[in-house]
Structure formats: C-alpha cells, structure tokens
Amino acid sequence: MIHSEISFKVRTMGSISCSSIIILGVLVFLGSAQAALQMNFYAKTCPKAEKIVLDFVKKHIPNAPSLVGPLLRMNFHDCFVRGCDASVLLNSTSTNQAEKSGVPNQTLRGFDFIDRIKSLLEAKCPGVVSCADIIALVGRDAVVTIGGPSWSVPTGRRDGLISNATETLTNIPAPTSNFSTLVSKFASKGLNLKDLVLLSGAHTIGNAHCNQSFAARLYNFSGTGGQDPSLDSEYAVALKAKCKTPLDNTTIFEMDPGSFRTFDLGYYKQVLKRRGLFTSDAALTTNSTTRSEIIQLAQGTLSNFYAEFAKSMEKMTKVGVKTGSSGEIRKNCAVLNS
Known part of the structure; x- marks a missing residue:
C-alpha cells in the first residue's frame, strides 16, 4: 500500500502479557475463520x-x-x-x-x-x-x-x-485520512504498512467525486480557507478547473490521470510528484517506510507490483470471514433470508 509488522510499545511486563494474550486471541480467531476457506469450495455443490x-x-x-x-x-x-x-x-x-x-x-x-x-x-x-x-x-x-x-x-x-x-x-479509511488514522484502521484488520501501500495502489483505476473526496484540499484545507500546501500547484490548477466549487457533488476526476483504466504503476509515480488525489494518498509519503515502499514500486517492474498486490488482496479478502454455521447464504444479496 514493510517487511516488519507494526509494533506497539508497552511499559510493563503486565501490559506485555495482556497485549500478548489479546494479540494471540485475535490471531487464533483469524486463523480459525480463514481455515475453512478453500480453493474450489463449490467443486461438489456447484461445480460451475x-x-x-x-x-x-x-x-x-x-x-x-x-x-x-x-x-x-x-x-x-x-x-x-x-x-x-x-x-x-x-x-x-x-x-x-x-x-x-x-x-x-x-x-x-x-x-x-x-x-x-x-x-x-x-x-x-x-x-x-x-x-x-x-x-x-x-x-x-x-x-x-x-x-x-x-x-x-x-x-x-x-x-x-x-x-x-x-x-x-x-471502520473504512476516508480519503481525508492522515497517516496515523490509516495505520490504525489497517492494523485493526491485521494489515500492515506494506499492505497499506499496495492496496492504495488500487487508486490506479477509477474516478472520484469532487466534494466528498478532495475538494477540501483545494478550497479549505484543514479549515484554513486555502489550498493544501503538499499538493503540486499545477495539478491543483487542473483540479480546480473541473471542480469549480467545494460543494460540487457531481463532477468526477480521474484518480490516476492518463491511465485511469489501466492497472499500472502510474498511481505511485503521481504520488511521488505530489499529485496523489486524496489526502490519504499524500499521507503515504510522510512516513519514511511507506515512502520507501512507494519509491521501490514506482521504480520496479509491473510484474513485481502485480505479485505484491496479489498478496495483499489475498490477505484482505480473508479479513473477518464467516464460515461454517456462521451467518447464512442469502437468496437475495440485498435482503436477509426470512
């Protein structure tokens, strides 16, 4: 989105013991939930x-x-x-x-x-x-x-x-999130800094609405009434040309201008040029570890990005899954079974 997991400082042996028990409990829960997932789960019940x-x-x-x-x-x-x-x-x-x-x-x-x-x-x-x-x-x-x-x-x-x-x-990280908020929300799902950088790479495709996502960076950053100083000035001009007011809730803008329909390394290159669309994108460059990850990805091969992105997606799609007798199999995805 680090080869090392996020670490938490504790001051006493008692708190270390308590923290260890909590973390172990979370890992056991996640492990047991994920264990029931399997490739070709429907091979016998619905082969096609x-x-x-x-x-x-x-x-x-x-x-x-x-x-x-x-x-x-x-x-x-x-x-x-x-x-x-x-x-x-x-x-x-x-x-x-x-x-x-x-x-x-x-x-x-x-x-x-x-x-x-x-x-x-x-x-x-x-x-x-x-x-x-x-x-x-x-x-x-x-x-x-x-x-x-x-x-x-x-x-x-x-x-x-x-x-x-x-x-x-x-629970969902907002596009206006700062670095500490991003880290906290990802960590709560068992995802680390590397996952944060890689999953943010999904911003290489798609669009975003002006007012909900980034208008504040243009017109009232942090309540100052001005522009986010971390935003590239030329990029800001291009954004303002489309998002003419901070209340624009209909106009959309490409998250990775020029290649928003191509899953490539463009997003990381834009972020390093201070052209990440969201505050959360810019936040990734404020930490030495995540910035280093971004540089490595931007300078690396597309195949490496694909391989690393796949690992993080595999982790994310196993978060908190319900298996066995938990939940239900809905007949209609929008409505609970009666």
Whole structure:
C-alpha cells in the first residue's frame, strides 16, 4: 500500500502479557475463520459457480470498464466493516440504516452487477453460493479482465446478518485520512504498512467525486480557507478547473490521470510528484517506510507490483470471514433470508 509488522510499545511486563494474550486471541480467531476457506469450495455443490461468475464478468466488463474500480472498492469496503461478509449489499429497512446508506458507500456502484450474477447462480444452484464469495470473485475477475493482476480467491465465505451505516465511518479509511488514522484502521484488520501501500495502489483505476473526496484540499484545507500546501500547484490548477466549487457533488476526476483504466504503476509515480488525489494518498509519503515502499514500486517492474498486490488482496479478502454455521447464504444479496 514493510517487511516488519507494526509494533506497539508497552511499559510493563503486565501490559506485555495482556497485549500478548489479546494479540494471540485475535490471531487464533483469524486463523480459525480463514481455515475453512478453500480453493474450489463449490467443486461438489456447484461445480460451475466460479465459471458462471467469470463468464459474466468477461462478457460485460469490456462494455463497462468504468465499473472495475467501483467493484474493487466494494470488495474493500465490505471487508473493512464486519469482515468480508457481503454486509455492504444489504438494503436499509424501516428500522435500520444499512452500510449502503453510510457516507463512504453512497458513491458505490455495481450492486446490480452483483445481483445479476447472484440470479444466475441461484438458478443453477439455489442457496449454495454466498454473496460474500461473489464480491470477492468479481473483484478479482474484473481486474483481470482489464489486464490487471490476478490473485487466489479461496471460497467458503458466508453472508453476515448485520449491516449498520454508522460502522462505515468508524471502520473504512476516508480519503481525508492522515497517516496515523490509516495505520490504525489497517492494523485493526491485521494489515500492515506494506499492505497499506499496495492496496492504495488500487487508486490506479477509477474516478472520484469532487466534494466528498478532495475538494477540501483545494478550497479549505484543514479549515484554513486555502489550498493544501503538499499538493503540486499545477495539478491543483487542473483540479480546480473541473471542480469549480467545494460543494460540487457531481463532477468526477480521474484518480490516476492518463491511465485511469489501466492497472499500472502510474498511481505511485503521481504520488511521488505530489499529485496523489486524496489526502490519504499524500499521507503515504510522510512516513519514511511507506515512502520507501512507494519509491521501490514506482521504480520496479509491473510484474513485481502485480505479485505484491496479489498478496495483499489475498490477505484482505480473508479479513473477518464467516464460515461454517456462521451467518447464512442469502437468496437475495440485498435482503436477509426470512
């Protein structure tokens, strides 16, 4: 997005012992949850499941390449709230505002895309393939379809029963996040600084809305009424030419200008030129470890980036998964089974 994990300082032997127990407990939980995931989980129950997903993606993504970024973002947003359990797909009800209604998810797209695949799978194998697995498979297959990296997607996830809009703000890193916030939110999911740099590399594709993502950097950075001094001045002029007011909620801007539909190293090169679109992008250069990672990636080969990105995606898509008897297999991804 370090070869070393984030370390936490403790002052006493008692706190070391307590911390060790907590960390061990988290690792055991994550290990047991991930253990039930396996490659070709549906080999016997729905042998053509993954092919149905891939065929649909390969047929439709070439006609709608702008969906790749949102579908990958959906995968990220799902996993950061209650784990990778398709809670992001649930609709709000009269008594509950679901994750879809949360501010970070209000610009998500691709829900219908997921629903159409789910319908195909339900017709072939009713009540077998989870919506959570569909999100994970679609994220990978969509990226591959535009010539990007591939990664292993073991399956066997089950769908969660809870979706709460307020949890999106506390769990999903915002584009306005500073470095310490990014580190904290990634660490809470078992992801380290290297994962942070690599997963941020997904910003090499897609667009962002002006007002929710970066307008404050142009017109009122940190409440100063001015421009973010860390932003390249020429780049700022280009941004202001499209995002003419801080209240613009319709205009979109390419996250990696010039190659926003190509999964390449452009994002890292832009960040080093102080042309990262978000505050969170610029924040990655304020730490020596993450800046070094970015430089290595920008100067390295595309194949190396792909291989490293794949490792981080494999980690992220196993965060907090529900398996075995946890959750359910939804018949309709937007609604809990009755």
